[in-house]
Amino acid sequence: MPSKEVVFYGLMAAIACVTTIATHHRLAVQLFEMQWAQSVHSHTVLDTFHQRVDLRYFAGHVLVIVNIASQCGLTGQQYAGLTQLLAKYGERGLRILNFPCNQFGQQMPHSDGQEMMDHLRQEKANIGDVFAKIEVNGPGAAPLYKLLTRNRSNLRGGKIEWNFVKFLVDRRGQVYARYGAKAEPSALSGDIERLLGEGSK
Template identity: 50%
Template structure:
């Protein structure tokens, strides 16, 4: 009887510690307060395989940040044109950061990691760096996207309206423009060239 109680208490303690770790330590590490951030370099995100990536690795580059989806009507054109942008400006200092998002019509069903790698390979989309699937709106939006939306609001408010919303960030890590999902990536070329 005493042994069962001890096992129960140990199990309850382990569960409580696990919950604490997830909700406090993990979220604390991930949630740079976007209101106090001075640039995108203040944020750490997860790559497609769950590894931490500090965005300060992109210092000195022009950055284009895009929320991508695989089954959207805009996917084919955006994948092709983002690939073209990477080929045209990648060696000159443009970095494209892609964040899969399933919030709009459930149009990004692929999982992270190998599933995402295979999807992009099959789509012939060499679009730049790809990160873990995220939320861009709502209570679970990652801090980076909270920051981007605060710095560059949209036409009808700050929320992301659909897949393939694009944020252009200068070499100092400051978002300087936001483009609608329907904006062709190649139409951003002149703005990119000014910053390179």
């Protein structure tokens, strides 16, 4: 039979092993929770008809998230560019999430729902998924936009400066890049190709 000392040290080693495993598991859970809190997929929004949409539905897709306006000097150019992006990359996994916003010069007067859809149809703007009108800055900013504008070391954070600011989000729901209001949607093509390519490996 093993001596009491051998049994004791064996028991202590087993306890240490279990403690280490439990600590690693706890740290892994905490890391996952931190990453999830920073993920676009952790949010729920309303579509243009005010139905709840869990953004986990878009997990596995590359996303462009953009605040749109119907009466901005950039509207025609941006609608056309977004339509072209979706036509080019939609079948490969790109989704465009459009959030109407009236905070900049009152340039999105259209109401949610059918009026919004009729407006986009009239403009021949096949720009993807359309959500309820929101605020993107200030105390009333939508939680999703509070996440998007949070300062990060490798991104230009801070307030949304105007209509049609675009965020590129990877398949895991992490913000990859931000593009200013005047950036043509085609300027996103290289980064979109990169993210779509990563998902196909």
